[in-house]
Amino acid sequence: xxxxxxxxxxxxxxxxxxxxxxxxxxxxxxxxxxxxxxxxxxxxxxxxxxxxxxxxxxxxxxxxxxxxxxxxxxxxxxxxxxxxxxxxxxxxxxxxxxxxxxxxxxxxxxxxxxxxxxxxxxxxxxxxxxxxxxxxxxxxxxxxxxxxxxxxxxxxxxxxxxxxxxxxxxxxxxxxxxxxxxxxxxxxxxxxxxxxxxxxxxxxxxxx
Numbered sequence: 001x002x003x004x005x006x007x008x009x010x011x012x013x014x015x016x017x018x019x020x021x022x023x024x025x026x027x028x029x030x031x032x033x034x035x036x037x038x039x040x041x042x043x044x045x046x047x048x049x050x051x052x053x054x055x056x057x058x059x060x061x062x063x064x065x066x067x068x069x070x071x072x073x074x075x076x077x078x079x080x081x082x083x084x085x086x087x088x089x090x091x092x093x094x095x096x097x098x099x100x101x102x103x104x105x106x107x108x109x110x111x112x113x114x115x116x117x118x119x120x121x122x123x124x125x126x127x128x129x130x131x132x133x134x135x136x137x138x139x140x141x142x143x144x145x146x147x148x149x150x151x152x153x154x155x156x157x158x159x160x161x162x163x164x165x166x167x168x169x170x171x172x173x174x175x176x177x178x179x180x181x182x183x184x185x186x187x188x189x190x191x192x193x194x195x196x197x198x199x200x201x202x203x204x205x206x207x208x
Contacts, residue, residue: 003040003185004033006092011177014069014094022067023060030092031057034073037090037192044193045075045088048200054079058091069093069139074102085109086206088196089172093141097182099192100172101199104138105165109206113169114162116205121154127201128171136160138168146171171202 010033013025038055045053053075060068072091076082083106090099103110117124125146133143136157144153160167173195181187 003037003189005183005185005188006030006033006097006177007183008177011092011094014067016067019063019065019067023063026060026068026071030071034058034071034090037189038073038075040189041075041090041192041196045196048196049077049203051077052079053077056082070098070141072098083107086113086203088199088203089170090192094177095141096177097175097188098141098172099175099195100170101196101202102138102168102170102172103161103206104168110161110167110169112208113202113206114158116208117154117158117161121151121158124154124202124205125149125151129173129198132171132173132198134169134171136164136167136169138170143170143174172199 010030013022013029016022016025034057038057042053042055056074056076058072060071070091070093072089074082074087074089076085076087078085083104085107086103086109089102090097103113128146130147132146134146134149134157135143157169161169175181175191181191
């Protein structure tokens with residue numbers, strides 16, 4: 001199955017006002033592509049992690065008023081869901097795609113990840129490329145550049161992750177709207193594979 005790239009029309013859904021109107025556009029334009037990518041990447045991620053991986057496309061079922069600012073597909077080792085587990089994601093905001101490892105605030109694995117980061121921040125720093133990005137809030141497009149982080153920053157993130165109920169942890173790479181990697185399905189698939197391979201050590205830490 002060929003993977004499709006994302007074009008201006010896909011990113012433009014986030015300029016549509018109103019929850020029902022924006023969701024209708026996401027379902028019609030974007031969700032089929034996310035489903036396609038989800039299915040296509042399952043075998044690769046299963047081989048990469050050594051365990052069955054299942055894709056889950058965001059449904060935004062909890063929203064009743066505000067329309068979503070991004071949407072995504074996630075892969076976890078649980079067939080029923082992903083939010084309680086460390087997982088990989090590929091999604092889009094209005095300006096870019098993102099490919100990332102994530103632990104969201106609902107996951108009990110946050111404490112495991114925080115302890116691993118606090119124990120060996122140097123290993124975390126060494127495992128992530130300088131051009132990758134971090135955030136403690138998966139809902140916001142603004143991220144912290146890895147190249148600016150030091151061991152104390154990793155420990156501070158770990159402490160917030162351990163103590164703050166509403167903190168997430170995401171780390172990954174962005175793909176700008178209009179770039180070849182966003183537009184070309186084959187290049188996008190290669191990018192997803194490369195980023196997930198790079199982030200595998202973080203995924204492993206969350207289960208350590």
